[in-house]
Amino acid sequence: MALQGRRGKLRDVRSPERSSITAVGDVREALQALKASMRDLLAAVPGMQGFRPVDLEKALGVDLKLAWKLTHIAQSGDPFACVRHLPGPLGIKITAKAATKCGVPRDTVTQMIAAMSFAQEVGLKWAGNKRAFELLSANLSTAQDGRFISEHRRKLYEGGMHVWGMRASTAFRVDVIAPDARGKHVDCITVRGFVDLERLRFDASWRLESAAVIDDVGKLNTRRTLTPLEPCPSAQPPYLIPSLCSAALPQLRPSMLGKMQGLELGEGEVGRASVATVVHGCGMRRIQPIGNSAGHSGIFQVFRLRTPSEAQVMVFAVHRSLLADGVQPDATVYSDLNAAPERSMQYSLGDRLHCGVELARLPKGIASVRVDGVPRLAAFLEDRMRGLAWDPSEFVVFRAEVNFPPIPSSLALEVPQPGA
Numbered sequence: 001m002a003l004q005g006r007r008g009k010l011r012d013v014r015s016p017e018r019s020s021i022t023a024v025g026d027v028r029e030a031l032q033a034l035k036a037s038m039r040d041l042l043a044a045v046p047g048m049q050g051f052r053p054v055d056l057e058k059a060l061g062v063d064l065k066l067a068w069k070l071t072h073i074a075q076s077g078d079p080f081a082c083v084r085h086l087p088g089p090l091g092i093k094i095t096a097k098a099a100t101k102c103g104v105p106r107d108t109v110t111q112m113i114a115a116m117s118f119a120q121e122v123g124l125k126w127a128g129n130k131r132a133f134e135l136l137s138a139n140l141s142t143a144q145d146g147r148f149i150s151e152h153r154r155k156l157y158e159g160g161m162h163v164w165g166m167r168a169s170t171a172f173r174v175d176v177i178a179p180d181a182r183g184k185h186v187d188c189i190t191v192r193g194f195v196d197l198e199r200l201r202f203d204a205s206w207r208l209e210s211a212a213v214i215d216d217v218g219k220l221n222t223r224r225t226l227t228p229l230e231p232c233p234s235a236q237p238p239y240l241i242p243s244l245c246s247a248a249l250p251q252l253r254p255s256m257l258g259k260m261q262g263l264e265l266g267e268g269e270v271g272r273a274s275v276a277t278v279v280h281g282c283g284m285r286r287i288q289p290i291g292n293s294a295g296h297s298g299i300f301q302v303f304r305l306r307t308p309s310e311a312q313v314m315v316f317a318v319h320r321s322l323l324a325d326g327v328q329p330d331a332t333v334y335s336d337l338n339a340a341p342e343r344s345m346q347y348s349l350g351d352r353l354h355c356g357v358e359l360a361r362l363p364k365g366i367a368s369v370r371v372d373g374v375p376r377l378a379a380f381l382e383d384r385m386r387g388l389a390w391d392p393s394e395f396v397v398f399r400a401e402v403n404f405p406p407i408p409s410s411l412a413l414e415v416p417q418p419g420a
Helices: 002-014 020-043 053-060 064-075 079-085 089-101 106-127 130-146 151-164 377-387
Strands: 166-179 185-199 206-209 252-257 260-265 276-289 299-305 309-319 330-335 358-361 395-403 409-415
Touching: 020 064, 020 079, 020 106, 053 064, 053 089, 064 079, 064 089, 079 130, 089 106, 106 130, 151 166, 166 299, 166 377, 185 206, 185 377, 260 276, 299 309, 309 409, 395 409
Parallel strands: 166 309
Antiparallel strands: 166 185, 185 276, 206 260, 252 260, 299 409, 309 395, 330 409, 358 395
């Protein structure tokens, strides 16, 4: 009945007297109803271990591409952002049949079908055709993210730096992904660190997390060998990249948390005397098979943040052979308040945070990678890539940024592999 009531109101979109602003509001309302019905359907699927596409693929028995669309409709923070994930009539039919077969209540399935059909109907009447609907929605979604008010996150940052005794102007990470020499697995180089890392309390020690490979079920792969990207003086811990760090560095020492390697800043100077740019990284071989496989459904890069920072920047460079035409990553910030100790990647719908992630493709590729405070970063990346016989011109590069990111949280970039 609720859907029918909204339908009677939204059908007025066809009236020439209605303003475009009102029409946009009506379309937004229909998309909100679709999101709610999709969330209800996914919540009713028996055996769902999480809300990632791979979880729905296993629990519902649909292919990964369709599961990708359904989960992203449910998780879209902005209703207009879900428009590009709307499945066609066949996808809706397959979803309804699979949901009914696995035990989802018939009323829940019926509501999803009605909401999906109505959102598409109203959207097409508003925009004129499917392509225009997608373009208009994308523009509205971008504008809404651009107006996102970050004042509360700023206050969280200011409070956090006093509580934890540390802060940074920028937390950044660059991941470069390419096929290995045999074309069977994915290799990676990762560079990460902090610009203007500052200690605000004498007794504040801090741990810098190093790279790790974790599969879809949260299992840490400890067999992958990490290789330094630059020789370090013996007095410095491994994986540090001195050429990208500031001249003056705080005392750093290797650390272990369980089976996880990392770097730790000991106690030391406070205030401006402690400010430093610290950059570390490594190379990793054969981190996962190419294509859909047990434990790996796609490329899921997670930038976990535990340090109060004014900005979080993540650059993702992927070889074009690993990216389907026209695909760009889904960028999402997840809360880690409920993160499992074993670092599971199975986030739930409730873990999603609406932080206005700015995602852009860099048209000039690796050469245009910029992080304020690390001026030689692009040249360093190109040099290491050529050392691995990787041609920088063959990589598609994306940049995601969050202003005043909350902690503890993770910025995740996710893309399906071609053919998955």
